[in-house]
Amino acid sequence: xxxxxxxxxxxxxxxxxFPGVIALDDVDFDVRPGEVHALLGENGAGxxxxxxxxxxxxxxxxxxMLVDGQDVDFRSPADALEQRIKVVYQELDLVDGLxxxxxVFLGGYPKTARGxxxxxxxxxxxxxxxxxxxxxxxxxxxxxxxxxxxxxMVEIARALSRQAQLIVMDEPTSALSPAEVDTLxxxxxxxxxxxxxxxxxxxxxxxxxxxxxxxxxxxxxxxVVTEEVANTTPRQLVAWMVGRDLQDLFPKSEAHIGxxxxxVEGLSGSGLRDVSFTVHAGEVVGIFGLMGAGIxxxxxxIYGAARRDAGTVTLDxxxxxxxxxxxxxxxxxxxxxxxRKDDGLVLPLSVRANMTLAALGRFADLxxxxxxxxxxxxxxYVDRLGIKTPSLRQPIRYLSGGNQQKTLMARWxxxxxxxxxxxxxxxxxxxxxxxxxxxxxxxxxxxxxxxxILFMSTEMPEILGIADRILVMREGAISxxxxxxxxxxxxxxxxxxxxxxxxxxxxxxxxxxxA
Amino acid sequence: xxxxxxxxxxxxxxxxxSLLLQYGGLLLALLLLMVAFSLxxxxxxxxxxxxxxxxxxxxxxxxxxxxxxxxxxxxxxLSVGSVMFVAAALAGKLVLGGQPLWLACAVILLTGLVYxxxxxxxxxxxxxxxxxxxxxxxxxxxxxxxxxxDAAVQNAHNIEAFRAIGIGFIAQLPVVGRxxxxxxxxxxxxxxxxxxxxxxxxxRYIYAVGGNPRAAALSGVxxxxxxxxxxxxxxxxxxxxxxxxxxxxxxxxxxxxxxFELQVIGAVLxxxxxxxxxxxxxxxxxxxxxxxxxxxxxxxxxxxxxxWQVAVNGFAILIAVFLDARRRRALGQD
Ligand SMILES: Nc1ncnc2c1ncn2[C@@H]1O[C@H](COP(=O)(O)OP(=O)(O)OP(=O)(O)O)[C@@H](O)[C@H]1O
Ligand SMILES: [Mg+2]
Numbered sequence: 024x025x026x027x028x029x030x031x032x033x034x035x036x037x038x039x040x041f042p043g044v045i046a047l048d049d050v051d052f053d054v055r056p057g058e059v060h061a062l063l064g065e066n067g068a069g070x071x072x073x074x075x076x077x078x079x080x081x082x083x084x085x086x087x088m089l090v091d092g093q094d095v096d097f098r099s100p101a102d103a104l105e106q107r108i109k110v111v112y113q114e115l116d117l118v119d120g121l122x123x124x125x126x127v128f129l130g131g132y133p134k135t136a137r138g139x140x141x142x143x144x145x146x147x148x149x150x151x152x153x154x155x156x157x158x159x160x161x162x163x164x165x166x167x168x169x170x171x172x173x174x175x176m177v178e179i180a181r182a183l184s185r186q187a188q189l190i191v192m193d194e195p196t197s198a199l200s201p202a203e204v205d206t207l208x209x210x211x212x213x214x215x216x217x218x219x220x221x222x223x224x225x226x227x228x229x230x231x232x233x234x235x236x237x238x239x240x241x242x243x244x245x246x247v248v249t250e251e252v253a254n255t256t257p258r259q260l261v262a263w264m265v266g267r268d269l270q271d272l273f274p275k276s277e278a279h280i281g282x283x284x285x286x287v288e289g290l291s292g293s294g295l296r297d298v299s300f301t302v303h304a305g306e307v308v309g310i311f312g313l314m315g316a317g318i319x320x321x322x323x324x325i326y327g328a329a330r331r332d333a334g335t336v337t338l339d340x341x342x343x344x345x346x347x348x349x350x351x352x353x354x355x356x357x358x359x360x361x362x363r364k365d366d367g368l369v370l371p372l373s374v375r376a377n378m379t380l381a382a383l384g385r386f387a388d389l390x391x392x393x394x395x396x397x398x399x400x401x402x403x404y405v406d407r408l409g410i411k412t413p414s415l416r417q418p419i420r421y422l423s424g425g426n427q428q429k430t431l432m433a434r435w436x437x438x439x440x441x442x443x444x445x446x447x448x449x450x451x452x453x454x455x456x457x458x459x460x461x462x463x464x465x466x467x468x469x470x471x472x473x474x475x476i477l478f479m480s481t482e483m484p485e486i487l488g489i490a491d492r493i494l495v496m497r498e499g500a501i502s503x504x505x506x507x508x509x510x511x512x513x514x515x516x517x518x519x520x521x522x523x524x525x526x527x528x529x530x531x532x533x534x535x536x537x538a
Numbered sequence: 539x540x541x542x543x544x545x546x547x548x549x550x551x552x553x554x555x556s557l558l559l560q561y562g563g564l565l566l567a568l569l570l571l572m573v574a575f576s577l578x579x580x581x582x583x584x585x586x587x588x589x590x591x592x593x594x595x596x597x598x599x600x601x602x603x604x605x606x607x608x609x610x611x612x613x614x615x616l617s618v619g620s621v622m623f624v625a626a627a628l629a630g631k632l633v634l635g636g637q638p639l640w641l642a643c644a645v646i647l648l649t650g651l652v653y654x655x656x657x658x659x660x661x662x663x664x665x666x667x668x669x670x671x672x673x674x675x676x677x678x679x680x681x682x683x684x685x686x687x688d689a690a691v692q693n694a695h696n697i698e699a700f701r702a703i704g705i706g707f708i709a710q711l712p713v714v715g716r717x718x719x720x721x722x723x724x725x726x727x728x729x730x731x732x733x734x735x736x737x738x739x740x741x742r743y744i745y746a747v748g749g750n751p752r753a754a755a756l757s758g759v760x761x762x763x764x765x766x767x768x769x770x771x772x773x774x775x776x777x778x779x780x781x782x783x784x785x786x787x788x789x790x791x792x793x794x795x796x797x798f799e800l801q802v803i804g805a806v807l808x809x810x811x812x813x814x815x816x817x818x819x820x821x822x823x824x825x826x827x828x829x830x831x832x833x834x835x836x837x838x839x840x841x842x843x844x845x846w847q848v849a850v851n852g853f854a855i856l857i858a859v860f861l862d863a864r865r866r867r868a869l870g871q872d
Binding site for chain 2: 326328348349352353358360365366367368369370371372376380381383384387390391392394434
C-alpha cells in the first residue's frame with residue numbers, strides 16, 4: 024500500500040443528517056491521483072449522499088474535507104468545479120439543443136480577439152479532447168441526438184475541459200450495453216493513466232473487479248471497510264454490505280406451467296416487427312436483448328403504453344385493446360417500466376401514495392380511502408422489501424434510487440389479487456445485491472401462485488437465473504427461443520448480436536488501453 | 539430482512555411536527571401582522587374589522603379552493619375573474635328580467651360548468667397548455683359579457699332578491715354572534731374539498747396527475763377525466779363566488795372579478811402550491827388568503843395609499859416563488 028501518496032481528496036468524520044435519517048455517520052474516505060476508488064453498499068447506505076457532498080450539492084453537517092491537503096468547504100457545485108472536481112450523474116445535465124462542442128465548453132467558450140465565441144477553436148479543441156479519450160463523436164451533433172453512452176462521454180470530456188482531477192461517476196453503467204461498458208472502461212483507464220482520480224459507484228461487483236483499485240463499503244450510513252480490491256472476494260464484499268452471508272441469489276422453485284395466459288400475435292408498431300409468442304400461467308418468460316433491441320418497447324406495446332399498429336394481444340382469452348393501458352390493467356396486467364423517473368415515480372407524493380397508486384381501489388369504499396388499511400398494506404411491503412425510509416409519509420423524491428425502485432415494484436405487488444400477468448422491465452436496475460435476491464424470490468412466489476411473468480432484462484445472469492423460457496430479441500424481432508435447460512451465456516449473446524457490429528459507428532473503443 | 543416497523547413510528551408527534559414545518563411560517567406571519575396592526579390602530583381587532591374581513595374573504599376563498607385544485611393537477615386558470623364577471627352579469631340580467639333567484643343561481647352554475655368543460659377540452663384533447671387556453675378565455679369571456687350586457691345591468695342596484703343572501707345571517711350563535719351566509723357556504727365548501735383532496739381516491743388522483751401524468755396513466759388513472767374535473771370545479775366555484783359577490787354588493791358590477799385571477803394565484807402559490815403541479819394544500823391556501831386579506835385590510839386601516847394593495851400581491855408571488863426555490867436548493871434538487 025502506498026500510504027505516502029498525498030490523496031487528491033480526503034474526507035474525515037463526515038456526517039450528514041436529513042430529517043429522520045442519518046445518511047452519513049462519521050465517514051472517512053480518500054481518493055488518490057490515478058486511482059479508481061469504488062463505493063459499494065446497499066440501497067440507501069449513503070453513497071449518493073457522499074458524492075453530493077463531494078460535488079458541493081449538499082453541505083456536510085460535520086467533519087472535514089481536504090483537496091490536495093487544503094481544507095475546503097463547498098457551497099455549490101461551482102466551488103467543487105473550481106477545485107477540479109466533476110460529477111457525472113446518471114441523469115446527465117447536458118443541454119439537449121446545443122451541440123457536443125458547445126456542451127463540452129459550456130460556461131467557458133474560447134474567444135476570438137474581438138471577444139466573440141471562436142467556433143473553429145471550440146470544435147477543434149472538442150475533437151482533440153474526445154480523441155484523447157479515444158472517441159470519435161461529431162462535435163457538431165446536437166447532444167439530444169446522442170445515445171446515453173455517448174452523452175456520458177461528452178460529460179467526461181466536459182470534465183476534462185475544466186482540467187478535472189477528480190471525476191465521480193454514480194452508477195454510470197446502468198443504462199449501457201456491454202460494448203458501451205467496454206468503451207467506458209477503456210476511457211477510465213486512459214483517465215487513470217493521466218493521473219485523474221475516479222470515484223466509482225456501482226452495484227455490479229464484476230465491474231468493481233474489472234476497474235477498481237480500492238473499494239469502500241458502506242452500511243446504514245457508516246463506513247464498514249476500505250480495502251484493496253485485490254485482497255477481497257465477491258462473497259466477502261456482499262457480506263460486508265448486507266452484514267450477513269447471502270445464501271442464494273436466484274431462488275427458483277419447480278415451475279408449474281399452466282394453460283396459455285398471454286397470447287401475442289403478429290405485433291408491430293413502435294419499432295417491433297411481427298412479434299408472436301405465448302406466456303403460460305405460472306411461467307416466467309425472460310426477454311433478453313441488447314440496448315435498442317426493443318425488449319422494453321415490447322412490454323410497452325403489449326400494455327398499450329406504446330403505439331401498436333398491427334397484431335393482437337389476448338390475456339386469459341380476452342382481447343386487450345391497443346394503446347389503452349387502462350384496458351390492460353382492467354384485464355389483469357401490470358407494467359413496471361424501465362424509466363423510473365419519467366413513467367413511474369410521482370416525485371412530490373409520499374412513499375405510501377406512490378405505492379398504492381395502482382391498487383387504491385382495494386383500500387377505498389366507493390371513493391373514501393380507508394387510511395388504516397392503506398397504511399398497513401404499505402407498511403407490510405416497506406418491511407418485506409426492506410425499503411429504507413424514515414416514514415410512509417416521506418416524499419418519494421427523498422428516497423435513494425434503489426429504494427424508489429423497490430417502491431414501484433410494490434405498487435404492482437399490491438395488486439396481486441387481480442393481477443394475471445406482470446411485465447417487468449429491468450426491475451432490478453439500481454438495486455443492491457441483497458434486495459435483488461428478495462425481488463427474484465417475490466417473482467418466483469408470484470409465478471408459483473399462477474401468475475405469468477414477462478421479464479425484460481439486458482443482464483444475462485438474472486435472465487438465466489430466473490426465467491423458465493428465454494426469448495431473445497434483435498432489431499425489434501424475436502431471433503431465438505431457449506428453454507431454461509438449453510440457455511447459456513454464449514447462446515444468448517450469439518442470438519442477440521446484430522449482423523453489423525451493433526451501431527458502433529461513432530463510438531470506437533480505443534485500442535491499446537487496457538481495461 | 540431488516541425490520542423497519544414503520545407503521546408504528548411515533549405517529550402523533552410526527553404528524554404535528556410536519557404540520558408545523560409546513561404551515562408554521564404562514565401562521566407566524568399571520569399572527570405577527572395581526573399583532574402589528576392592532577398595536578398600530580385602536581380598532582383592528584374589533585368585531586367590525588373581523589366582519590369586514592369575513593365579508594371579503596369568502597369569495598376569495600372559493601376562488602382559491604378551485605385554483606388550488608387546478609394547480610395541484612398541474613394547470614393554471616387565468617380565466618376565473620372573467621368567469622365571475624360573466625356569471626355576475628348573467629345573474630343580474632336574469633333577476634332584473636323577473637326570473638326567480640334559484641333559476642339565476644342554476645344558470646350561472648351551469649355556465650361555470652360549461653366554461654370549465656371547454657377549458658378542459660382544449661387542454662386535454664387538443665393539448666394546448668392551460669396558460670394559453672385560459673388566457674384566451676379571459677379576454678373572450680370578458681368581451682362577450684360586455685357586449686351582451688351593454689352596461690344596463692351593472693347599474694341596477696338594490697335587487698331585493700339578492701339582499702336575503704348577501705347580508706342575511708344565519709341564526710344567532712353563541713359567542714361569535716350572527717354568522718353571514720357567505721361565510722357559512724364558504725366554510726362548507728372548503729371543508730368538502732379539504733376532505734376530497736386528502737381522503738378520497740379522487741383527491742389522490744388529482745395529486746398524482748399533477749405530480750406525474752404519465753406515471754398516473756400507466757397506473758390506471760383517468761388522466762383526462764381528472765384534469766377535466768379540476769378545471770370544471772374551478773369554473774363552477776368561480777361562478778358561485780360571483781353569486782356571493784353580487785349578493786353582497788347587491789349589484790352586478792362592471793369590473794366584477796377584474797384582476798382576481800392574479801390575486802388568487804398569488805395566494806395559492808404562497809400557500810405552498812407549485813407551478814409544476816402535484817403540490818399544495820387547502821389549509822396552506824386558506825392561511826395565505828387570510829394573510830393577504832389581513833394585509834390589505836391593515837393597509838386601509840393604517841391609511842396607507844390603497845394602491846399598495848395591488849403591489850402587495852405581486853410581492854406575495856415573488857416571496858412564494860423565492861421560498862420554493864430556496865427549499866429546492868436546500869434539498870439539492872436543481
Ligand atoms: N434530500 C434528502 N432528504 C431526505 N433524506 C434523504 C435525502 N437524500 C437522501 N436521503 C436519505 O439518505 C439515505 C442515503 O441515501 P443515498 O441516496 O445516499 O443512498 P445510496 O447509497 O446512494 O442508495 P442507492 O444504492 O439506492 O442509490 C437514504 O435513507 C435516503 O432516504
Ligand atoms: Mg444512489
